Amino acid sequence: MSLQVLAVHTYNYGTTANCYRLGQTVSETDETIATEAQFTNGAVAYKLAADSSDPTATTQWGQTFGTDTYPVLGGAKVYCVEGYYHNHNDSCAACNDPGKPDKAGDTYQIASYENLLWFAKLANGTLMQGMPAKPAANAVLMQAIDITVDTVDTVGKRWPGIGTSDNPYNGRFNGNGYTVTLKGADVSTAATKRRR
Structure with a gap:
């Protein structure tokens, strides 16, 4: 070229x-x-x-x-x-997503469910069309987060998990003494399906 x-x-x-x-x-x-x-x-x-x-x-x-x-x-x-x-305009959802967490060095600071969902999309490669997955991204919890999963969660998206079979998560996720609680889902079934 x-x-x-x-x-x-x-x-x-x-x-x-x-x-x-x-x-x-x-x-x-x-x-x-x-x-x-x-x-x-x-x-x-x-x-x-x-x-x-x-x-x-x-x-x-x-x-x-x-x-x-x-x-x-x-x-x-x-x-x-x-x-x-x-190329996008000033209303680009990926650029201006209110769920985008703060970042300290190379680590995303997860302080809300929206932050966690944004991070999962980044790691899984579903944040923006054409953007590659970043399964080695690092995160730290800044507070405990409860996720209620029925068929659809509170913001209209199913909880995707962090990592996929094509892009297994291999970054550092520091719980920092806090927990993420997933309510209303069979976590063992979801984890088994993800490992296959």
Whole structure:
């Protein structure tokens, strides 16, 4: 795959900022080296727009997935959810999900059922279409959580469990002295079905 050139650089006697280059490290420049994957997956477009010195400018860096193979001026805004770059508007459910837990370092802080459900979707790969599963994600309980499961739980979703047969959970889940209680379901049957 070949990428079109965003800029030509010969010599730089000043300081460059917010500049990304495909290739090997060159010690005499201030450019940030990016891989071809980072140019094509939206990471560079996201960083260019986020690092813009003028966020009110009418033309920003962007990238329309499925159309642009690299960042372009005036391209679609690129959003990032847990390292997954995508095009959505400001009402993107994955970006603005009220259930998204706080994060301390690499560990999600689970303080509610909604946080736990968001985390399960992240681990299972069902948070957003096209987003890969993150079965190695880490979490810590911040308080006890009761889940009542009938046919449908309180927010209209069945409890999915954390981990699937395709993506078994292998992260660290620290109970922190608290419990998650699942009420109204045959937990042993659910666990047996998941192990098969």
